[in-house]
Amino acid sequence: MIAIEFLVNFTLLGFLLATALVISRTNRLFQSVMLFGIYSLLTAALFVVLDAVDVAFTEAAVGTCISTILMLSALSLTGSRREVAMHRKSPALALGVSIALGAALAVGIMDMPEFADPNAPANLHVAPYYLTESVSEIDIPNVVTSVLASYRGYDTLGEVVVIFTAGIGVIALLAGRTGKRDED
C-alpha cells in the first residue's frame, strides 16, 4: 500500500512540476491559461490523496473550471493573441533569488511537525475541544462542517460576504457596459 501511495504522489508531483516548468517557459497567454487549468486539476488530485476531498471539490470546480473560463473570457474580450515578450536579460539574478528562497523554505520545512502529527501545536489549541465536544454539542458526523458552520460561523459569514463583495465589484465594472478595443 505504501508503494502505491508513493507512486501516486510521485506521479502527481512530477506532473505538477512539469506543468509548472512549462508554464514558466511559455509566452502565449492562451497556453498559460490552459496549463494553469491542468495545474489546478493536478492539485485537486493531490488534495484527494491528502484526504481533503472538500478542498478538492473546490479546487476542481473553481480552479479548473470557473477561473479558466473567466480567464479565457478575459482573453477573448481583450483580444490578446500576441505573445508576451520574454525578458532576454541574464536569468542569473532571478535564478539565484529562487534557489535561495527554495533553500530557505526547505530549511523551514525541517522544523515543521510531521504531517498529521497529533502533537503538532496547531492540533493542540482548540482542535481537541472541537473533536471531543462536537458530538454532544452539535451531533453531526462531519466535524469539518460543525467547525466551519457553527464554531467558526463568524469566519464563514465573513467569507461569504467577501465572495458577495467581489461579485458586486465585477458586476459594477463589467455588467451592462461596452468597452473599446485598443489599436494594437
Place this chain on the structure above:
Amino acid sequence: MKHHLILQVVAKALIPFILLFALYVQFHGDYGPGGGFQAGVIFGAAFILYGIVFGKDVAMKVVPPSLVYTTASLGVLLYTGVGVAGMLLGGEFLNYSVLSKDAVAGQHLGILLIEFGVGITVASVMIALFLSYANYRVTEPGEGE
C-alpha cells in the same frame, strides 16, 4: 456553438447529474465532505457549462442576471438573518442553539440554513461573474460608437 452537436448532447446529458451532485454536496454536508461553498461552485460550474455550450442568450433565458443579483444578496441575508434570529431568541449572534427548544436540534437547523445561504450566494456570484464577462461587448477599433 451551433455546430458542436456532440458537445451539446453530452452537456445536456451531464448537466442534470452535475446539478444533482451539487444538491447532494449541499444537503449531505453534515454527513460527508462538502457544504455550501463546494455545492455553490459545482452548481455554478454546471450553469457555466450550459452557458458556454448553448450560448449566453439561451443561458440568460434560463437564469436572467437580475435573478442572480437578487439570490446572491438573499444568501447573505439568510446567513445574517439566522444570526440575528439567534440574538432575538436570547442567544449571541450566530448562536444556533437557541433556534429550537433542543440545543442540538437548533444547531442542526442553523447549520442547514446557513449552509443553504452560503450555497445560494456562491452559486449566484459564480453565475453572475460568468454572465458579466459574457455580456461585456467590445467594439473593434474603427467601429462606430
